[in-house]
Amino acid sequence: LIDDKAEWLQKEQGLAFSIVGIATRSHGMAINAQGLDHAACLATNDLSSLHLGEPLGDIFAFIAQVPAQVILEGTWVNPQTGQPATDYCRAALRAGKHLVTANKGPVAFAHGELTTLAAERGLKFFYESTVMDGAPIHSLRRTALLGAEVQGLRGILNSTTNSILSRMGEGLSFEAALAEMQAAGTAEADPSNDIEGWDAAIKLAILANTMMGADLRPAGVDRTGIRGLSAEDILAAKHAGEVYKLLCEAWRDSSGRVQAKVAPARLSADDPLAHLGGASSGLTIQTDVLGGLSILKTPSSPRSTAYGMFVDTLNILGRQQR
Amino acid sequence: LIDDKAEWLQKEQGLAFSIVGIATRSHGMAINAQGLDHAACLATNDLSSLHLGEPLGDIFAFIAQVPAQVILEGTWVNPQTGQPATDYCRAALRAGKHLVTANKGPVAFAHGELTTLAAERGLKFFYESTVMDGAPIHSLRRTALLGAEVQGLRGILNSTTNSILSRMGEGLSFEAALAEMQAAGTAEADPSNDIEGWDAAIKLAILANTMMGADLRPAGVDRTGIRGLSAEDILAAKHAGEVYKLLCEAWRDSSGRVQAKVAPARLSADDPLAHLGGASSGLTIQTDVLGGLSILKTPSSPRSTAYGMFVDTLNILGRQQR
Numbered sequence: 001l002i003d004d005k006a007e008w009l010q011k012e013q014g015l016a017f018s019i020v021g022i023a024t025r026s027h028g029m030a031i032n033a034q035g036l037d038h039a040a041c042l043a044t045n046d047l048s049s050l051h052l053g054e055p056l057g058d059i060f061a062f063i064a065q066v067p068a069q070v071i072l073e074g075t076w077v078n079p080q081t082g083q084p085a086t087d088y089c090r091a092a093l094r095a096g097k098h099l100v101t102a103n104k105g106p107v108a109f110a111h112g113e114l115t116t117l118a119a120e121r122g123l124k125f126f127y128e129s130t131v132m133d134g135a136p137i138h139s140l141r142r143t144a145l146l147g148a149e150v151q152g153l154r155g156i157l158n159s160t161t162n163s164i165l166s167r168m169g170e171g172l173s174f175e176a177a178l179a180e181m182q183a184a185g186t187a188e189a190d191p192s193n194d195i196e197g198w199d200a201a202i203k204l205a206i207l208a209n210t211m212m213g214a215d216l217r218p219a220g221v222d223r224t225g226i227r228g229l230s231a232e233d234i235l236a237a238k239h240a241g242e243v244y245k246l247l248c249e250a251w252r253d254s255s256g257r258v259q260a261k262v263a264p265a266r267l268s269a270d271d272p273l274a275h276l277g278g279a280s281s282g283l284t285i286q287t288d289v290l291g292g293l294s295i296l297k298t299p300s301s302p303r304s305t306a307y308g309m310f311v312d313t314l315n316i317l318g319r320q321q322r
Numbered sequence: 323l324i325d326d327k328a329e330w331l332q333k334e335q336g337l338a339f340s341i342v343g344i345a346t347r348s349h350g351m352a353i354n355a356q357g358l359d360h361a362a363c364l365a366t367n368d369l370s371s372l373h374l375g376e377p378l379g380d381i382f383a384f385i386a387q388v389p390a391q392v393i394l395e396g397t398w399v400n401p402q403t404g405q406p407a408t409d410y411c412r413a414a415l416r417a418g419k420h421l422v423t424a425n426k427g428p429v430a431f432a433h434g435e436l437t438t439l440a441a442e443r444g445l446k447f448f449y450e451s452t453v454m455d456g457a458p459i460h461s462l463r464r465t466a467l468l469g470a471e472v473q474g475l476r477g478i479l480n481s482t483t484n485s486i487l488s489r490m491g492e493g494l495s496f497e498a499a500l501a502e503m504q505a506a507g508t509a510e511a512d513p514s515n516d517i518e519g520w521d522a523a524i525k526l527a528i529l530a531n532t533m534m535g536a537d538l539r540p541a542g543v544d545r546t547g548i549r550g551l552s553a554e555d556i557l558a559a560k561h562a563g564e565v566y567k568l569l570c571e572a573w574r575d576s577s578g579r580v581q582a583k584v585a586p587a588r589l590s591a592d593d594p595l596a597h598l599g600g601a602s603s604g605l606t607i608q609t610d611v612l613g614g615l616s617i618l619k620t621p622s623s624p625r626s627t628a629y630g631m632f633v634d635t636l637n638i639l640g641r642q643q644r
Contacts, residue, residue, distance in 0.1 A: 001611070005469050008469055009469070012469075128466075134611070134612060135612060135615055136462055136466030136467065136615075139462075139465055139466035140458055140461075140462070140466060141643060142465075142642045142643045143461055143464075143465050143466075143633075143637055143642055143643075144450075144458030144461035144462060144465075144466070144633065144637075145458065145633070146633050146636050146637070146641060146642065146643055147327050147330055147331070147334075147629075147632065147633060147636060148629065148633075269597065270597055270599055271597075272594065272597060272598075272618050274597075275591065275592055275593075275594060275596075275597060276594075277592055289323070289456070289625060289626060289628075289629035289632075290456060290457060290619065290626045290629060291619065291620040291621065291623070291626060292619070292620040293457060293458075293617070293618070293619055293620075294616070294617070294618040294619075295615070295616070295617060296594050296615070296616040296618065297612065297613065297614070297615055297616075298613040298614040298615075299613065301613065303611060304611060304612045304613060306611075307469075307470065307611035307612060310469065310611075311465075311466065311467070311468050311469060311470075314468050314469060315465055315466075315468070319468060320464045320465055320468065321463060321464045321465075321468055
């Protein structure tokens with residue numbers, strides 16, 4: 001994406017990105033203060049062959065040494081702990097780098113801490129790609145919804161369960177729909193993180209914390225997965241003109257506390273979230289000034305996740321359309 | 323809205339808005355450099371009783387004399403010419419004031435000129451409330467979609483025609499649906515601006531010009547209104563699982579030129595725009611990096627239009643969520 005947009009960056013923003021370091025789990029690490037050769041990086045299986053300078057120890061040594069303004073983090077994460085990604089994020093900010101993450105863990109487990117850490121150092125911590133793969137949710141909150149009070153959120157945020165429910169609506173059993181996705185590589189061999197609602201809960205915690213000022217962890221979300229739904233349930237809803245979705249909801253209770261819930265729910269046909277098929281996703285934001293505002297996105301792709309990180313980087317640098 | 327958000331402005335942004343002048347068509351004009359009393363303004367039928375300083379001549383004298391940083395423009399406009407609003411906007415920028423408009427005319431007829439005029443003077447010209455009543459469309463473009471190439475637009479942008487078509491889907495005739503809205507005061511006595519697609523065309527021209535770099539005027543939009551649709555057409559679509567909408571579309575033709583069209587179209591049930599009932603509105607933005615992104619909004623209100631102008635003002639001042 002950086003290569004694709006190089007001409008636009010130069011022409012419209014007078015800007016060129018230089019990749020001065022890459023660290024991976026199984027393909028080595030490389031730093032080159034003059035900028036790594038993109039094609040050479042993509043062609044090699046071992047980035048260490050491109051490394052210039054002092055030998056690198058572990059990833060923390062890389063973070064300390066890489067001469068970058070912005071670190072883009074997209075490592076593996078344990079969804080129960082947010083680690084090791086959260087420690088990488090802390091290290092990046094402590095090393096004086098702006099931070100972009102596409103990783104749900106650090107935002108769900110340490111949003112407040114990382115935001116404070118960044119602010120204390122005059123740095124930015126942006127994370128557009130954590131929810132809805134790069135669709136503008138967090139940037140909306142920062143600028144377009146400034147001063148609006150978010151009263152509630154409703155979202156369809158997990159593509160695996162939404163795809164399974166879509167196929168069940170066409171007559172397949174849960175097992176057949178899941179097996180089909182596993183065969184296509186779009187569901188994991190162990191799908192429990194999706195099926196049991198953990199992925200949806202972690203995304204909902206992020207949204208509740210960032211948009212409604214909550215301080216929730218994924219385990220604090222009232223969570224029911226889709227295993228209990230039968231083909232008969234799905235068809236009964238269909239006959240009533242409704243559709244089952246794994247719905248994510250956050251709202252303020254009468255004491256003002258933010259509550260959050262992930263559970264199968266029947267949506268009526270006039271709900272903008274009801275028609276999101278397959279791997280599409282969507283969020284309805286209820287505010288005091290705009291009523292209900294819905295953001296819907298066609299199925300995600302690695303390119304849209306990359307774009308979220310790209311635009312976060314531009315926004316961190318204070319760039320806007322001229 | 324400024325009063326409602328005064329506490330938030332002070333606490334979160336360290337900011338207080340002072341209304342130093344108001345000009346109206348039939349309730350007079352007032353300037354007070356110390357700030358007008360909001361309650362007194364709302365209580366009077368003649369603002370000139372609150373005016374302090376030199377006598378004011380016409381609106382251009384007001385624009386020249388008002389000691390404001392930002393002028394918010396929301397005057398009456400002739401949809402065929404964009405006047406007199408466009409001249410007010412020129413005068414505001416020439417007087418060195420940032421400009422917010424909720425008025426479609428100046429943006430549809432003079433977007434390029436006013437943007438250049440503003441840029442030459444280091445001023446901003448924002449207009450969030452011109453389309454979808456304050457829903458974040460233009461602010462998305464400025465920051466959240468930075469570097470994304472907008473390849474096409476599809477929208478439902480006129481609430482009068484959408485409400486009529488919704489009611490016709492419930493069995494009413496065109497005439498009965500229109501009469502119902504006129505009785506409720508939600509359609510105008512002369513509804514031709516809406517029914518013949520002019521209001522939709524002006525909004526589409528704004529979006530094509532600002533998001534796709536076109537240079538269209540409303541008359542350059544291929545335009546068909548909804549008068550030709552019969553109750554039978556609507557019901558035939560319904561039986562086929564489709565729904566008639568007054569669809570606004572912009573796309574690039576094979577020579578790269580932006581084409582724009584407003585016409586009734588049958589939308590399939592899986593189209594996110596198909597389920598926008600009554601006075602709801604929506605826009606699908608097709609980009610090279612995010613696929614299809616849809617923004618949908620529940621029915622508009624004066625409060626959401628006011629919010630668009632409020633958030634434009636904050637964004638002009640460079641404010642973001644802390």
